Amino acid sequence: MKILTTVMTASVLLLAQSASASPAVDAMLKVYSDAGAGPFSAEAGQRMWAETHNNAQAPVERRCSSCHTNNLRSDGKHVKTQKPIKPMAPSINAERLSDTKKIEKWFMRNCKWTLGRECSAQEKGDFLLYIQKSGV
Numbered sequence: 001m002k003i004l005t006t007v008m009t010a011s012v013l014l015l016a017q018s019a020s021a022s023p024a025v026d027a028m029l030k031v032y033s034d035a036g037a038g039p040f041s042a043e044a045g046q047r048m049w050a051e052t053h054n055n056a057q058a059p060v061e062r063r064c065s066s067c068h069t070n071n072l073r074s075d076g077k078h079v080k081t082q083k084p085i086k087p088m089a090p091s092i093n094a095e096r097l098s099d100t101k102k103i104e105k106w107f108m109r110n111c112k113w114t115l116g117r118e119c120s121a122q123e124k125g126d127f128l129l130y131i132q133k134s135g136v
């Protein structure tokens with residue numbers, strides 16, 4: 001009986017793990033919710049991903065997709081340095097959305113570059129859901 005309970009507990013844990021695609025995403029969504037944001041929407045994230053923002057400096061038209069493209073499962077290319085960027089979809093590139101520090105660092109840089117300001121907790125949560133779903 002004890003063995004059966006152990007086996008059952010282990011499979012429940014496994015199930016719980018596969019349902020949650022990334023502990024880092026869960027952790028960040030909790031931070032954003034605690035800051036008063038939510039509920040989050042992958043659709044809103046997708047819309048913002050393709051949205052154009054105008055900047056005084058070149059390149060004038062800026063989008064998240066300028067560097068990452070609109071297909072998160074394909075390679076991107078940095079619009080200024082031309083350096084290749086690996087796909088954003090976690091299902092293709094397992095390193096994606098696995099490190100909360102990396103996520104926050106790049107949100108900071110990329111939001112400032114693209115939007116001319118930091119992203120709100122709501123926007124970051126929406127982006128995370130969109131990127132996470134893109135690979136499924």
Ligand code: HEC
Pocket residue numbers: 049063064065066067068078079080085086095096097098099102103106107110111113114115127
């Ligand atoms: C000017 C080019 C550029 C633009 C525009 C850009 N990014 Fe990025 N992004 C990068 C680079 C370079 C990296 C880091 C290199 C890498 O991880 O491959 C990165 C990494 C990221 C990461 C880290 C993902 C991870 O876990 O590895 C996230 C999240 C991200 N970008 C989101 C965005 C969002 C949201 C926008 C629009 C607001 C955006 N990016 C616009 C160049 C860009």
